Amino acid sequence: MKYQEIRSQARSILKEKCKVCEDCNGIACRGQVPGVGGKGLGSSFIRNRVMVRETSLNLDTLVPATETDTSVTLFGKKFRFPFFAAPIGALEINYHPSLNDLTYNEHMVAGCREAGIMAFTGDGAKMEYYEGPLKIIQDNEGVGAPTIKPWDNAMALQKIRMAEAHGVTALAMDVDAAGLVLLAMAGTPVYNKSVEELKELCDSTALPMILKGIMTPAGALKALEAGAAGIVVSNHGGRVMDDAPSTIEVLPAIAEAVKGKLTIFIDGGFRSGEDILKALALGADAVLIGRPFAVAAYGGGTEGVRVYAEKIGQELKEAMIMTGCHSLADATPDKCWKR
Numbered sequence: 001m002k003y004q005e006i007r008s009q010a011r012s013i014l015k016e017k018c019k020v021c022e023d024c025n026g027i028a029c030r031g032q033v034p035g036v037g038g039k040g041l042g043s044s045f046i047r048n049r050v051m052v053r054e055t056s057l058n059l060d061t062l063v064p065a066t067e068t069d070t071s072v073t074l075f076g077k078k079f080r081f082p083f084f085a086a087p088i089g090a091l092e093i094n095y096h097p098s099l100n101d102l103t104y105n106e107h108m109v110a111g112c113r114e115a116g117i118m119a120f121t122g123d124g125a126k127m128e129y130y131e132g133p134l135k136i137i138q139d140n141e142g143v144g145a146p147t148i149k150p151w152d153n154a155m156a157l158q159k160i161r162m163a164e165a166h167g168v169t170a171l172a173m174d175v176d177a178a179g180l181v182l183l184a185m186a187g188t189p190v191y192n193k194s195v196e197e198l199k200e201l202c203d204s205t206a207l208p209m210i211l212k213g214i215m216t217p218a219g220a221l222k223a224l225e226a227g228a229a230g231i232v233v234s235n236h237g238g239r240v241m242d243d244a245p246s247t248i249e250v251l252p253a254i255a256e257a258v259k260g261k262l263t264i265f266i267d268g269g270f271r272s273g274e275d276i277l278k279a280l281a282l283g284a285d286a287v288l289i290g291r292p293f294a295v296a297a298y299g300g301g302t303e304g305v306r307v308y309a310e311k312i313g314q315e316l317k318e319a320m321i322m323t324g325c326h327s328l329a330d331a332t333p334d335k336c337w338k339r
């Protein structure tokens, strides 16, 4: 399948909830939560995308011609590209019932693995939507990272044990889901987490723990203190609070605080290979992409996911050639142009 076919197929399926816009920027879907948009006026989602667009890469081709290496090694595993699929949950409600949290993750985990990368899977009120993806990850040689909600520690510990039993690569917790009242209404409340509580979880497992939803240097230092292996600089795609800063704006200060001590992921508005390179140049080790991977899965299933990943992988390689980067280590802040 060609990428444009995947998109037009997705457009015909998703028409009510997601317009599959040329630039997935949060404008057409603003305020649609449930749905695919950002909360409130959608300003956090929109700002994520605007600020990624406003970050420019600049040309630097006067370097020796050598192979361009797009690979990254994280948590002992080598990946072909430094980007991954972000966890997306409640698919039937947010997108369309043609995929649910199980069938979606079947496509996502397999498609990412075929492309040499990894999918993060989600969690929710129903245990089957956590356990099902765990089995899918296990069937894919453990290449995948489940993301648990900030439940009380007893429930979180139970879910950590389940992840360990399925041989996953890493385990994330979206700590920025603390305010999701819908989960409390479903009888499964989520909470703010203290450093002590997080430390109990991190200390309990040999799995690398990634805290998703960190937006300040102070938050990143707390993650470090708690024993996390990584963080995702994220505002949950703008879905948990209106008027947050964009993730790419807060990245440099966070990188200054914890680069080399924690693996730094970022997400929010990254769409192309050029966008990935901008994030790496400003201090991220890898990028998660949410909505465009969901569109790829709806429009083309496993193949759609693989085709989208290959497409941005190729864009990344070309952007690296144009900015004089032989490997990801060459993606330094000077690759971004400043006014």
Ligand SMILES: Cc1cc2nc3c(=O)[nH]c(=O)nc-3n(C[C@H](O)[C@H](O)[C@H](O)COP(=O)(O)O)c2cc1C
Pocket: 035, 036, 037, 048, 086, 087, 088, 089, 090, 094, 095, 122, 123, 147, 174, 212, 234, 235, 236, 237, 238, 239, 267, 268, 269, 270, 288, 289, 290, 291, 292
């Ligand atoms: C419909 C939808 C559902 C989501 N569900 C989850 C989830 O269950 N767990 C989670 O950690 N993040 C969830 N996210 C947030 C994404 O993982 C990611 O942080 C965000 O989509 C990144 O922004 P982008 O879509 O602009 O790339 C969801 C996002 C969307 C759009």
